[in-house]
Amino acid sequence: xxxxxxxxxxxxxxxxSVLLAAPVASHALTETEPLPMVYEPAPEPAxxxxxxPVAPLRVASGCTLYLPKIDDVRxxxxxxxxxxxxxxxxxxxxxxxxxxxxGGDASAWTRGALQSASxxxxxxxxxxxxxxxxxxxxxxxxALRLAHSWSAGLNLVSHVVLQATYRMxxxxxxxxxxxxxxxxxxxxxxxxxxxxxxxxxxxxAVRGMVSDTAALCDGKPLPARVAAP
Numbered sequence: 001x002x003x004x005x006x007x008x009x010x011x012x013x014x015x016x017s018v019l020l021a022a023p024v025a026s027h028a029l030t031e032t033e034p035l036p037m038v039y040e041p042a043p044e045p046a047x048x049x050x051x052x053p054v055a056p057l058r059v060a061s062g063c064t065l066y067l068p069k070i071d072d073v074r075x076x077x078x079x080x081x082x083x084x085x086x087x088x089x090x091x092x093x094x095x096x097x098x099x100x101x102x103g104g105d106a107s108a109w110t111r112g113a114l115q116s117a118s119x120x121x122x123x124x125x126x127x128x129x130x131x132x133x134x135x136x137x138x139x140x141x142x143a144l145r146l147a148h149s150w151s152a153g154l155n156l157v158s159h160v161v162l163q164a165t166y167r168m169x170x171x172x173x174x175x176x177x178x179x180x181x182x183x184x185x186x187x188x189x190x191x192x193x194x195x196x197x198x199x200x201x202x203x204x205a206v207r208g209m210v211s212d213t214a215a216l217c218d219g220k221p222l223p224a225r226v227a228a229p
Contacts, residue, residue: 038109067114071107071141073145142164158200162209166216182199
């Protein structure tokens with residue numbers, strides 16, 4: 001082996017060793033240390049690469065959303081994503097895939113996110129029954145259908161899906177799904193980072209639900225559902 005080849009081999013071995021050590025040094029996720037599943041609103045608008053900033057959202061006063069039922073209907077409730085460890089080569093060879101576990105109550109996580117909609121001017125009640133005769137109120141049963149996060153190169157990404165079944169007096173129930181995507185830089189594969197990106201996805205899904213709730217409070221019909229391609 002020539003000195004040049006030996007130098008390249010040593011550099012590659014060093015990079016590989018650093019990669020293998022990274023999960024240990026970065027406090028990698030394990031089944032014994034799952035995510036807490038606690039909702040915390042993002043201090044800034046959700047990161048959206050190559051897109052316009054998140055538009056301001058404010059609901060007209062007096063609109064109340066009643067949430068008598070909030071369920072976690074995901075088929076696999078223990079998992080909230082995966083971390084893929086990649087070898088730093090031209091073709092980015094996967095070395096290992098690690099499941100991300102959620103240790104908290106995802107229904108409580110969803111409830112916390114929906115209650116945070118009060119910062120948009122919406123009144124949210126999760127226990128009280130609707131007051132009769134109040135036109136500016138909406139009742140919805142909410143189901144968490146998806147909460148998934150994953151690593152993508154130097155970033156973390158999440159996808160959260162909420163399904164709301166709106167029940168209005170004198171009308172048939174209306175079902176809508178809200179998809180939220182979150183993304184952020186991955187610094188250390190840490191628990192807090194994965195929880196943060198899940199919260200970003202949840203935030204976007206909640207914003208979609210808030211907009212439709214405001215429309216219903218104003219007596220406007222919801223947009224027609226878009227057919228899947």
